[in-house]
Amino acid sequence: MTRKNLISFLLASLVAAPAAHASVDLIAIGSVSGTYVDLATETTGALENGVAGNTLGGLGSGIAYAGGNTFVAIPDRGPNAKPYNSAIDDTASYINRFQTLNLSLAPSAPGSVLPFTLTPFLMNTTLLWNKKPLVYNPGIGLNVGSGAPALNTKTTFYFTGRSDNFDLTQPSTYSQDARFDPEGIRVSKDGQSVFISDEYGPYVYQFDRVTGRRMKVFELPSKFAVTNLSPQGNTEIANNTTGRVANKGMEGLAITPDGKTLVGIMQSPLLQDGGTHGLITRIVTIDIKTEATHEYGYEFDNIGTGDKPKYGTASEIVAINGHEFLVDEHDGKGFGDGGLSSRSSIISI
Numbered sequence: 608m609t610r611k612n613l614i615s616f617l618l619a620s621l622v623a624a625p626a627a628h629a630s631v632d633l634i635a636i637g638s639v640s641g642t643y644v645d646l647a648t649e650t651t652g653a654l655e656n657g658v659a660g661n662t663l664g665g666l667g668s669g670i671a672y673a674g675g676n677t678f679v680a681i682p683d684r685g686p687n688a689k690p691y692n693s694a695i696d697d698t699a700s701y702i703n704r705f706q707t708l709n710l711s712l713a714p715s716a717p718g719s720v721l722p723f724t725l726t727p728f729l730m731n732t733t734l735l736w737n738k739k740p741l742v743y744n745p746g747i748g749l750n751v752g753s754g755a756p757a758l759n760t761k762t763t764f765y766f767t768g769r770s771d772n773f774d775l776t777q778p779s780t781y782s783q784d785a786r787f788d789p790e791g792i793r794v795s796k797d798g799q800s801v802f803i804s805d806e807y808g809p810y811v812y813q814f815d816r817v818t819g820r821r822m823k824v825f826e827l828p829s830k831f832a833v834t835n836l837s838p839q840g841n842t843e844i845a846n847n848t849t850g851r852v853a854n855k856g857m858e859g860l861a862i863t864p865d866g867k868t869l870v871g872i873m874q875s876p877l878l879q880d881g882g883t884h885g886l887i888t889r890i891v892t893i894d895i896k897t898e899a900t901h902e903y904g905y906e907f908d909n910i911g912t913g914d915k916p917k918y919g920t921a922s923e924i925v926a927i928n929g930h931e932f933l934v935d936e937h938d939g940k941g942f943g944d945g946g947l948s949s950r951s952s953i954i955s956i
Contacts, residue, residue, distance in 0.1 A: 634722055669789065671792050684786075692749070712725055739764065744771035780809070780831065782824045804871050852875045857872070864929060867895055871924070873888045886919075887904045905921065905954065922937055933952075934951065
């Protein structure tokens with residue numbers, strides 16, 4: 608959650624045309640202040656960095672349609688833009704959650720720049736937890752307290768953004784680790800649950816949409832995990848030759864219209880595929896019922912020029928139908944460092 612001021616919701620419309628020739632038109636922009644707080648009042652207390660534990664922000668990590676005017680949106684691992692402890696990459700014990708919003712769309716007043724006005728309204732905040740114990744770091748030797756949330760009970764253990772909440776003896780995909788960095792979210796076909804992908808593992812979990820309880824773990828192939836873990840991302844990258852790049856795990860998540868298959872895309876290629884200097888990242892399909900996985904390669908075309916090379920990263924994937932998907936990718940820091948910024952591609956798998 609690095610943006611402190613405005614979180615903008617951009618609503619675009621695909622014009623009626625064959626998928627390969629579709630255009631995208633911006634029809635409305637709505638915003639809410641990043642200084643607002645969400646509805647999880649039980650998390651109001653200050654985090655380790657002094658920021659309120661229910662600060663509303665970072666919703667751009669993932670957003671999904673949930674019917675009518677309702678959308679679910681997810682912040683990432685919490686407000687870690689404020690430096691306070693580099694030993695844990697300035698992460699805090701922010702309890703992971705998703706927000707339910709009403710995005711009301713109405714015609715704009717005559718003469719407005721855009722044809723519609725979008726008004727976001729926060730309806731609910733749902734905290735994410737597990738019924739069985741999770742792994743938290745006591746914080747000894749890191750000049751920081753325990754990573755276990757005070758809200759934990761004997762049957763409720765919350766996921767958090769703290770980078771040190773992992774079992775050092777297990778690979779990064781160990782499902783009992785409390786650390787969770789959500790990036791993609793999709794709603795189940797029946798509307799009763801949400802699927803969320805993450806960067807720490809990478810993980811793909813299913814949560815009850817009403818209670819926030821973790822219902823199911825989808826196991827990814829071992830090649831996606833790193834085995835030498837560290838609360839510092841740069842150290843973790845340096846100490847591994849295979850697995851996901853730290854903070855560049857499963858960034859995007861799609862679900863097919865029939866609700867049977869999840870499709871996740873890695874932000875950057877795996878370390879064995881070139882890491883942040885690689886050309887091809889991996890897409891993983893997951894059969895929700897059988898949990899079977901298949902892999903595909905996605906070749907970046909947004910890699911800059913010879914004199915200003917910018918290696919591509921994926922930011923989102925959306926299902927157009929059962930076999931075609933829209934992939935959004937970007938390079939470096941966008942226009943800020945002379946890059947090509949973002950672009951989208953339609954792929955078929």
